[in-house]
Amino acid sequence: MRTIDVSIITDNIKEMCIEANHFLSSDMKAALDCACIQEEAPLGKQILGQLQENLEIAGADMIPICQDTGMAVIFMEIGQDVHFTGGSLEEAIHEGVRRGYVDGYLRKSVVKDPIFRENTKDNTPAIIYYEMVPGETVKITVAPKGFGSENMSRVFMLKPADGIEGVKNAILTAVKDAGPNACPPMVVGVGIGGTFEKCALMAKKALTRPVNQHSEIPYVKELEEEMLTRINSLGIGPGGLGGSTTAFAVNINTYPTHIAGLPVAINICCHVNRHAVREI
Amino acid sequence: MDKYINVPLSDEDAAQLRAGDYVYLTGVIYTARDAAHKRMAETLEAGEALPLSLKQNVIYYMGPSPAREGRPIGSAGPTTSSRMDKYAPDLLDLGLKGMIGKGKRSPQVKDAVMRNGAVYFAAVGGAGALLSKSILSSEVIAYDDLGTEAIRRLEVKDFPVIVVMDSFGNNLYETAIKEYAKED
Numbered sequence: 363m364r365t366i367d368v369s370i371i372t373d374n375i376k377e378m379c380i381e382a383n384h385f386l387s388s389d390m391k392a393a394l395d396c397a398c399i400q401e402e403a404p405l406g407k408q409i410l411g412q413l414q415e416n417l418e419i420a421g422a423d424m425i426p427i428c429q430d431t432g433m434a435v436i437f438m439e440i441g442q443d444v445h446f447t448g449g450s451l452e453e454a455i456h457e458g459v460r461r462g463y464v465d466g467y468l469r470k471s472v473v474k475d476p477i478f479r480e481n482t483k484d485n486t487p488a489i490i491y492y493e494m495v496p497g498e499t500v501k502i503t504v505a506p507k508g509f510g511s512e513n514m515s516r517v518f519m520l521k522p523a524d525g526i527e528g529v530k531n532a533i534l535t536a537v538k539d540a541g542p543n544a545c546p547p548m549v550v551g552v553g554i555g556g557t558f559e560k561c562a563l564m565a566k567k568a569l570t571r572p573v574n575q576h577s578e579i580p581y582v583k584e585l586e587e588e589m590l591t592r593i594n595s596l597g598i599g600p601g602g603l604g605g606s607t608t609a610f611a612v613n614i615n616t617y618p619t620h621i622a623g624l625p626v627a628i629n630i631c632c633h634v635n636r637h638a639v640r641e642i
Numbered sequence: 643m644d645k646y647i648n649v650p651l652s653d654e655d656a657a658q659l660r661a662g663d664y665v666y667l668t669g670v671i672y673t674a675r676d677a678a679h680k681r682m683a684e685t686l687e688a689g690e691a692l693p694l695s696l697k698q699n700v701i702y703y704m705g706p707s708p709a710r711e712g713r714p715i716g717s718a719g720p721t722t723s724s725r726m727d728k729y730a731p732d733l734l735d736l737g738l739k740g741m742i743g744k745g746k747r748s749p750q751v752k753d754a755v756m757r758n759g760a761v762y763f764a765a766v767g768g769a770g771a772l773l774s775k776s777i778l779s780s781e782v783i784a785y786d787d788l789g790t791e792a793i794r795r796l797e798v799k800d801f802p803v804i805v806v807m808d809s810f811g812n813n814l815y816e817t818a819i820k821e822y823a824k825e826d
Binding site: 409416426427 | 662677704705708709710719721722724744745746766767768770788814820824825
């Protein structure tokens with residue numbers, strides 16, 4: 363058994379909130395560089411160039427890539443042989459977010475109540491998901507999620523008879539409706555199967571998979587490739603102002619489901635698809 | 643076509659802008675997003691005066707991240723405009739000349755833009771660090787308690803935007819997508 367003081371979790375999450383909001387992962391940067399070369403539309407090409415420049419400025423001057431520094435979504439994969447000491451793990455995670463957003467000059471975008479809407483002023487609480495895994499390490503993923511694209515996300519409770527064509531239509535419908543609102547080029551996270559909430563969570567987690575890495579399931583990989591091609595044929599383009607780069611990737615996760623159902627969730631992320639990952 | 647335009651926006655400048663124009667704005671604009679719009683609507687409903695004159699002015703749908711020491715502002719890109727659709731027609735009828743945001747607008751906003759000879763601009767979403775470089779100063783002029791959602795007066799120099807909806811009813815989102823679509 364391994365003992366970890368929760369203050370270590372706080373310190374790491376603080377740093378990861380700041381890191382994720384100023385630096386994109388190398389796969390996202392590579393996807394943007396590649397799109398800059400391939401984009402057909404002159405205005406689209408110009409916008410992609412601005413996004414490259416934006417990333418450079420963000421890192422060099424420590425200005426968040428986007429002013430919407432998101433609601434902090436945190437995935438904790440905890441080895442079952444880990445024992446946490448020094449206080450509440452949950453509170454330690456919130457404290458890491460609090461320090462990251464306050465000390466890191468990040469925007470505080472969270473309100474206390476969905477109806478009364480008073481800002482909590484420190485971007486807490488975070489949205490936290492725990493998963494128990496074998497071993498004695500802790501893998502933390504911090505994925506700040508902006509709401510321009512979150513608002514365009516969808517869940518469809520399809521019928522089994524709708525089949526794979528129904529799934530394809532659901533994905534295309536969500537992307538078309540999102541259009542310019544979701545700050546394309548997007549990353550499209552998809553969950554297929556499970557239950558209502560399981561498919562939404564799979565879609566969210568799919569966004570944290572590198573954009574150059576396909577599903578290991580052959581038919582899912584094919585579906586990812588086909589949907590990316592079709593999405594990039596819609597014409598939406600960078601900024602929604604026309605072009606051939608509407609999405610960088612379609613990442614799909616699947617799970618067994620009920621005999622009566624075919625849930626599909628599409629979680630759309632803008633081109634600022636942020637996630638910092640650390641293993642402790 | 644690239645154009646350099648001063649803000650506040652004159653009727654003549656607004657009238658010559660066309661969907662698809664790439665425009666650099668220099669002068670003064672104001673920020674307001676969800677909460678500030680709600681409060682402005684309540685103020686108007688109560689028959690009271692707004693904290694700023696809308697005449698010829700341009701509102702930027704934006705809530706910045708905090709500024710580091712010695713800088714005018716933090717990251718400062720546009721938010722999704724459609725959330726302000728409920729409020730925009732009334733503000734346009736009161737003299738608002740331009741809006742900067744991102745994303746689609748309602749038919750009611752389109753009508754109000756045409757009726758008032760106004761313009762809807764898009765700034766590049768998710769380019770907040772880059773856009774902050776065109777902002778020279780930022781001052782909260784109203785609703786300070788709203789934090790990032792307060793109304794700010796921004797001095798801008800060559801702030802880059804694209805005309806999406808012009809006063810003739812053209813909409814770049816619709817025409818540009820059609821131009822590049824290979825699948826419906």
